[in-house]
Amino acid sequence: MGFDNLTTCRYLLSVSENIRLSAVRFGADGLVPVVTQESRSGDVLMVAYANREALERTLSTGLAHYFSRSHGRLWQKGETSGHVQRITEVRLDCDRDAVLYRVEQTGPACHTGTRTCFSTVIGGTGGRADGAAAEEDPGGHVLSRLARTVASRAAARPEGS
């Protein structure tokens, strides 16, 4: 019975992988929004857009490609800066009109030099939804917390550190 469950599971996974690009519903402008997430930390790095060719190149090269709405052309993330995104996984949502790139990011993701494009907080408690967060924790991820700890210790220089 355990074996049957695993076989079924693997079959369903292979079917879902084969859905691929024919399933994507592009908008009237031929584009689909792409959320890019760092695999390791889980941080959302950026939101951009892709046309069919950008998705094809992303899947065939293993490097994140997008379509620039402002420049009207295909671009590979990091083609000039070197801050490439290596694809670990590409996912499609239930409505088939949004794509998730899970990536390993080289250097900062944002053209402003910050690690993610979502650096501006415009609301929320920054921690638990009930506002009872004992510790401010905007990122909520291990690397972010570590970075803050290092920064605050460097500033305060407690004894023994």
Next chain:
Amino acid sequence: MGFDNLTTCRYLLSVSENIRLSAVRFGADGLVPVVTQESRSGDVLMVAYANREALERTLSTGLAHYFSRSHGRLWQKGETSGHVQRITEVRLDCDRDAVLYRVEQTGPACHTGTRTCFSTVIGGTGGRADGAAAEEDPGGHVLSRLARTVASRAAARPEGS
């Protein structure tokens, strides 16, 4: 000097929090794409859209609101299903044309009953970008790995478990 750094840091944080909604650049249709991420796991749950009113209600109530393009109206996530999203943080990206809701999700986020809307894999190695993943790891997060471990142990029932 440590104190000065912290003071500056807090000042900059309060400035960025005060930017709020006046900074958001809505599209020609009055909408901005919203990525919704579960705070605890880091999982990307869904992509939807918000108009100004949806963002205002999200910030004032602490519950995620969106604008439905198909129904042409404001909606509160979970208003009928009860699967509400409590806001922990709202962030804006560098171009000010994409929003990130970080939430605590009640029940499944997807209307199909799955935990996230991004259930369909269309490419990638599922793990490391170099394809050398020793273990298949689509989610990459602790809770996902734990769930898979529980499922596989339940199926295989190894001795001593």
